[in-house]
Amino acid sequence: MDNRLAAIETPELALSIVIPIYNEExxxxxxxxxxxEALGEIGREYEVIAINDGSHDRSYExxxxxxxxxxxxxxxxxxxxFGQTAAMAAGFDAARGEIVVTIDAxxxxxxxxxxxxxxxxxxxxxxxxxxxxxxxxxxxxxxLPSMIANSLISRSTGIRLHDYGCTLxxxxxxxxKGVQLYGELHRFIPxxxxxxGVRVAEVPVKDRARHWGSSKxxxxxxxxxxxxxxxxxxxxxxxxxxxxxxxxxGFLVGGIGTLLGxxxxxxxxxxxxxxxxxxxxxxxxLLMVLGVQFVSTGIVADMIMRTYHESQRKPIYFIRERxxxxxxxxxxxxxxx
Numbered sequence: 001m002d003n004r005l006a007a008i009e010t011p012e013l014a015l016s017i018v019i020p021i022y023n024e025e026x027x028x029x030x031x032x033x034x035x036x037e038a039l040g041e042i043g044r045e046y047e048v049i050a051i052n053d054g055s056h057d058r059s060y061e062x063x064x065x066x067x068x069x070x071x072x073x074x075x076x077x078x079x080x081x082f083g084q085t086a087a088m089a090a091g092f093d094a095a096r097g098e099i100v101v102t103i104d105a106x107x108x109x110x111x112x113x114x115x116x117x118x119x120x121x122x123x124x125x126x127x128x129x130x131x132x133x134x135x136x137x138x139x140x141x142x143x144l145p146s147m148i149a150n151s152l153i154s155r156s157t158g159i160r161l162h163d164y165g166c167t168l169x170x171x172x173x174x175x176x177k178g179v180q181l182y183g184e185l186h187r188f189i190p191x192x193x194x195x196x197g198v199r200v201a202e203v204p205v206k207d208r209a210r211h212w213g214s215s216k217x218x219x220x221x222x223x224x225x226x227x228x229x230x231x232x233x234x235x236x237x238x239x240x241x242x243x244x245x246x247x248x249x250g251f252l253v254g255g256i257g258t259l260l261g262x263x264x265x266x267x268x269x270x271x272x273x274x275x276x277x278x279x280x281x282x283x284x285x286l287l288m289v290l291g292v293q294f295v296s297t298g299i300v301a302d303m304i305m306r307t308y309h310e311s312q313r314k315p316i317y318f319i320r321e322r323x324x325x326x327x328x329x330x331x332x333x334x335x336x337x
Contacts, residue, residue: 016097020087026212054081246298254291
């Protein structure tokens with residue numbers, strides 16, 4: 001049974017707030033109150049999409065109660081804990097707002113900072129990311145690894161942000177619907193959207209001490225970030241041309257094996273020494289076989305990518321807007337695609 005949410009094709013509201021929630025029963029009432037106050041001051045038509053990521057506390061009952069008294073809230077309950085990336089993907093699929101804002105449920109992000117993001121967004125950006133100031137986490141366990149990871153991600157992806165880990169971000173509808181999320185890639189959304197040609201900005205936001213509960217992250221996240229970064233860099237650089245990376249590796253490895261084989265052949269012919277028991281011969285044969293395997297893998301990967309694009313009619317380009325001569329009686333505003 002496929003019970004995934006059907007994606008909305010065109011925005012119907014001004015603003016969607018997406019909130020992944022996992023065991024946050026002590027924060028839900030305050031979250032609802034602060035969000036309602038902050039969004040009321042902004043004055044835009046909005047919806048709130050709360051994704052209960054398999055919580056095993058009272059989050060289920062409290063979210064249902066919040067939705068019952070506020071029709072602008074939509075609650076999605078997962079059958080089990082699928083992780084923050086899956087929760088955000090479900091929120092993006094359900095979002096109907098032209099601007100989609102993500103925010104944590106732990107209230108370390110201040111809902112009043114949403115206005116800062118929207119003000120910057122209105123300057124023409126596709127993604128506006130929060131940059132947490134005066135962070136409250138321990139320096140060596142959280143802040144230092146975060147600084148190193150942010151620097152590494154920025155240099156590797158070309159999207160320079162000081163705080164990739166801040167959940168408080170605003171995305172244009174096209175970006176939220178166009179990015180395919182899986183694994184633990186939610187923190188890399190600005191980098192993944194780079195292939196769409198997005199304009200990214202960053203604004204300082206508050207970082208408040210956690211009011212209730214404990215952090216869901218630990219030092220082990222650093223290793224996951226490094227592994228995910230390898231995947232992201234490959235996607236950004238070689239997603240549509242995997243043969244380039246596998247072929248290059250194949251030619252390098254196979255070339256070294258061929259040179260070693262040629263050296264041993266010449267050595268045998270000139271000296272008449274035996275080479276059958278030399279480890280160098282085994283290494284040369286191994287490298288040549290690996291070279292062929294790398295190139296073969298690249299060819300297969302290229303065929304898979306061709307099937308991916310053609311079977312699902314995936315575009316290899318992204319249009320920001322289209323200008324055309326308008327029919328009589330129509331406005332001359334550019335059409336955003």
